[in-house]
Amino acid sequence: MPIDAAKALAAEPRTGEITWTPRDVQLYHLGIGAGANPDKQDPATDPDELRYTLESRLHVLPSFATVAGSGSPGVISGLSMPGVDVDLARVLHGGQSLVIHRPLPVHGTATATGRIAAVYDKGKAAVLVMRTEVADADGPLWTNDAQIFVRGEGGWGGDRGPSARLDPPAGDPDRTVDRPVRPDQALLYRLSGDYNPLHADPEFAKVAGFDRPILHGLCTYGMTLKAVVDTLLGGDVTRVRSYTTRFAGAVYPGETLRIRMWRQEGAVRVEVSALERDDAPVLADTVVQHT
Template sequence: MPIDAAKALAAEPRTGEISWNSKDVQLYHLGIGAGLPATDPDELRYTLESRLHVLPSFATVAGSGSPGVIKSLSMPGIEVDLARVLHGGQTLTLHRPVPVAGTATATGRIAAVYDKGTAAILVMRTEVADTDGPLWTNDAQIFVRGEGGWGGDRGPSTRPDSRLRSSGGTPTQPPTGDPDKTVERPVREDQALLYRLSGDWNPLHADPEFAKLAGFERPILHGLCTYGMTLKAVVDTLLGGDVTRVRSYRTRFAGIVYPGETLRIRMWRQNGAVRVAVSAVERDDAPVLADTVVEHT
């Protein structure tokens, strides 16, 4: 069996040093669409080193995301085909604002393995700390098609949505009423090619032949790119551009995005949080991100 849940959960955590600098932050910001218009003062906060602040979702790629999703898929008890792997959900908890440059220790482990019958879900946890203490915790929920059915723990209940499921807790009810804010963000044709330079080299996002083997008509955008684009929209429109107000950010990847499409991002204010729904405009508002919450001060 390619996934041995007991072995994966019992494996020793992988610990390594990561580092990043302002160039890495700027590249990430450009990869999620920052810098348009190039001279806009609000955009220069993401692109100009003398004014730079760090969008918290950069934490998903800092130090190339080490130990990283692809690296974690080679941990003891885990041996899967990348063509069957989809990112199901992501949860980021900030303990402090992410610095523009830093060196830290990243500790990664498999926190949970769920058997969904026709698929397996891996929860990969990465905890990052520097000499001053914890910085952030990342939980990535990875959906592996065709690897379930061994009779293991099914995990939290989930509902299917499009082609993806996640294990990120019990799905919440979608927001009701008119959103407080709706914005549209275009995805450039080359955006996946630029975003992958921040460390996610899965060929699903660049190689047309590989994408076809995975069941897609062409390469798809990284889910974490959509994740970053969405957080930037929330920070810029409802949090006054203040990245330090974000405390946590979670989502379920409900569908795919193709480069060249347009994201429709709808936002609802709640007490200390923003609920978000994201869809693809050109495909009749097909869901892209669901159960999405940004908690803030």
């Protein structure tokens, strides 16, 4: 079969050096909508937005870790690990979890170590968990788990893995914000390193089962974390400790994300939907742990 779970799990980790600069951080922030916050009267020059876009005030949203270095081990590189040979058109990003060990610097050089941490048999699909651990000279920076969903590659009788879902948040959300997705947003976001043609090539998108290119799940992930930080964490990116989500549905450029947030002790529960498609869910089981 195309996925040899034992071989994938036994493979040696891949280690490489990654670097990033303020320009990389700014490009990522622009790709997730910085400088275009509809809640601001003049978002391009608003002080809260300039923290994401102006080098003299720059701080780093923790979700930047998912693209830092752009060539670091991740979803695409995980598909070339020993024991894994799959068709990219059958691949979807199923979920993402990120643990931040300390605030991300504006520029840095670090070592990224990536490996397949788990392989699950979901029957009609397989799920690969690609773990990336990143550290610099001062110690660990972040740990990143990407859940890679591969359609048509299950059914070998392996471990089904965890399947529990979180209970829905209780009561009305504490905050609800809408964030428009620009028609060109996927084209801009992909410049941070994810060149999967699913997000740009209409013909490839049709082969993959979509009417047109879809937005990167990690772009929705970043837009959502920015909304949480800006509205409930006082704009302080250093308060984020971890961030987990399940990608529950596609987002199309030009749509509007409705982001609902519930305060909990030391955490924010989040649900995200596509407003124009009758609130179709796009992010579920989403938790931001914070100080």
